[in-house]
Amino acid sequence: MSYLFESFKGWKSYCEEKNVSLPESVIEYEVDQKNGEDDKIKAGLLQAYEVMKDAVKTGLEEEMTSRSGMINNGAKKVYNHPLSVLSPEFQKLISRALAAKEVNSCMGRVVAAPTAGASGILPGTLVTLQEIHGLSDGQIVEGLLVGAGIALIIEEKASLAGAVGGCQAETGSAAAMASGAIVYCLGGNTDQIFNAVAVTIQCMLGLICDPVAGLVEVPCVVRNASAAAIAFSSAQIALANVSAVIPVDECVEAMGEVGASMESRYKETAMGGLAATLTGQAISERVLIKDIEILPDDELKE
Numbered sequence: 001m002s003y004l005f006e007s008f009k010g011w012k013s014y015c016e017e018k019n020v021s022l023p024e025s026v027i028e029y030e031v032d033q034k035n036g037e038d039d040k041i042k043a044g045l046l047q048a049y050e051v052m053k054d055a056v057k058t059g060l061e062e063e064m065t066s067r068s069g070m071i072n073n074g075a076k077k078v079y080n081h082p083l084s085v086l087s088p089e090f091q092k093l094i095s096r097a098l099a100a101k102e103v104n105s106c107m108g109r110v111v112a113a114p115t116a117g118a119s120g121i122l123p124g125t126l127v128t129l130q131e132i133h134g135l136s137d138g139q140i141v142e143g144l145l146v147g148a149g150i151a152l153i154i155e156e157k158a159s160l161a162g163a164v165g166g167c168q169a170e171t172g173s174a175a176a177m178a179s180g181a182i183v184y185c186l187g188g189n190t191d192q193i194f195n196a197v198a199v200t201i202q203c204m205l206g207l208i209c210d211p212v213a214g215l216v217e218v219p220c221v222v223r224n225a226s227a228a229a230i231a232f233s234s235a236q237i238a239l240a241n242v243s244a245v246i247p248v249d250e251c252v253e254a255m256g257e258v259g260a261s262m263e264s265r266y267k268e269t270a271m272g273g274l275a276a277t278l279t280g281q282a283i284s285e286r287v288l289i290k291d292i293e294i295l296p297d298d299e300l301k302e
């Protein structure tokens with residue numbers, strides 16, 4: 001019987017008792033719960049990572065303008081800007097997270113990890129981590145398995161959906177998956193990995209879901225970039241053994257409590273926050289008119 005992902009404390013105890021690594025326990029779970037096969041699970045993740053890398057490349061090389069016009073080749077502009085705020089690596093990290101997410105906003109192929117709205121965070125962070133530290137695809141796949149375990153627990157105790165828990169549940173969870181994966185890939189121990197998750201959740205807590213015109217574009221795309229940056233800062237903090245003070249399970253509980261008490265206008269309804277601003281509403285009206293204009297005549301008559 002494999003471990004059921006209900007708490008970080010339980011996950012750690014299970015791995016210690018059974019003497020298995022965090023990624024091994026996730027594989028066991030998949031095999032046990034979903035009749036998976038070890039090799040196929042790893043091959044599937046490798047394929048998912050290829051799609052992530054492709055999304056980064058596509059977003060940086062191809063035309064990325066969304067139908068609403070709100071997304072307009074932002075990743076390429078950031079990637080090619082001559083002035084780096086922090087370092088060239090940081091600039092690449094931000095550009096790659098933007099790139100993969102822009103592909104999603106422009107209806108391209110991405111990996112919804114954990115959701116399409118947050119689909120730029122793992123590609124941006126992992127591709128950059130791999131480049132900086134010369135990691136193999138196999139090591140990244142192990143990091144993805146750790147990220148999957150993190151997501152399973154967040155899903156169980158809080159939520160991964162913006163419509164249920166706000167943007168903290170989507171971009172926050174993706175950033176938590178990424179920071180845990182980063183610490184794992186750099187050789188951190190279980191406490192450091194879980195501490196990275198706790199720090200990330202603390203940084204993302206309370207973020208509302210307020211997509212302008214109901215499209216997963218603004219603020220979603222830029223939030224993927226900031227979440228990627230938070231994943232790296234959390235990993236750096238955790239690797240230095242700076243404690244999040246509040247244990248990771250309690251951080252996830254807080255995330256669930258905040259999500260449950262969030263008003264529905266902040267949960268993907270496009271009725272609050274940025275979606276409710278004057279400009280947000282004007283864009284929403286324009287998008288709606290555009291949609292009506294492109295409907296075939298017979299559909300308009302119905």
Ligand code: SF4
Nearest residue numbers: 117162167170209220
């Ligand atoms: S604002 Fe809402 S739709 Fe956009 S990424 Fe966040 S949770 Fe997803």
